[in-house]
Amino acid sequence: MTDRTIIIIGFCVVLAAVIVAAIYSHLHRERLATLAETVAHLTRTRTARIVAVLIWAWLGWHFLAR
C-alpha cells in the first residue's frame, strides 16, 4: 500500500465519520446538535463570527483562487 493510498484512506475515514455524525445529528437533534447549530453557537459573539468569516474567506481563496 502506497503513502498516497494511506493518506486518501485517512481522508475517507474522516469524511465517513463526518457523514455519520451529520446523519445522526439530523435524526437526533435533541441528543446531538447539527454542524450548523454548533457553528451558530460557536459564532454567537461578534469576534468569533468575524474569525469564522475570515477562515471561510481564506478557504475560498485557498481552494478556488489560489
Place this chain on the structure above:
Amino acid sequence: MYAAACRTVHRDSRLTATRCPYPAPVRLWTRALLIAALTGIALVGAAFPPHGWPATVVVLVPATVVLVLAARRPPDQARPSPAIRRGVLVWSLLAAAGLAWEAYAFVRQPDWSRASHADPTLSTLLDPVLEHGPLRVVGWLVWLWAGWRLISR
C-alpha cells in the same frame, strides 16, 4: 430552539429584529434574489481560472460583504443546551481529526512549497476537481452558501 422561537415571534411581529439576535426570516422573493446572486457570483468566479487575480477579486467581494454583515450582527447570549455542548465536542473532535490528517499529509511532502502526488494534502486532491468544469461552479456555490449560512442563522 431559541432561534426557532425567535423566528416565530418575528413572524407574529410582536418582537422587532432589534430586540432579537436573529434576523427576520428571509422572504421568498429575497431568497430567490439571493440564489440568483450567489449563482451569478459562482458562474463569474468559475469562469476565471484559479491561480489568478480575477478569481481572487471575486473571492474578496463576497468575503467583504459577509464580513461587514457579520460585524453588524449583535451578539447572542443564549445558553447552550446539552445537545449543543455534545455537538461542540463531537464536531471539534472531527475537525481536529481532519486537520491532524491534513497536517500529517503536509509534513510528509518532500518540498512543503510544492504539491506532492505521493503525499497529497486535501487541496492537492481537490485541485483537479475544482480547476475547471461544472464541479468548479459547484465548489463556488458550496463556498458561497457556507458564507451565507455563517451570517443568516
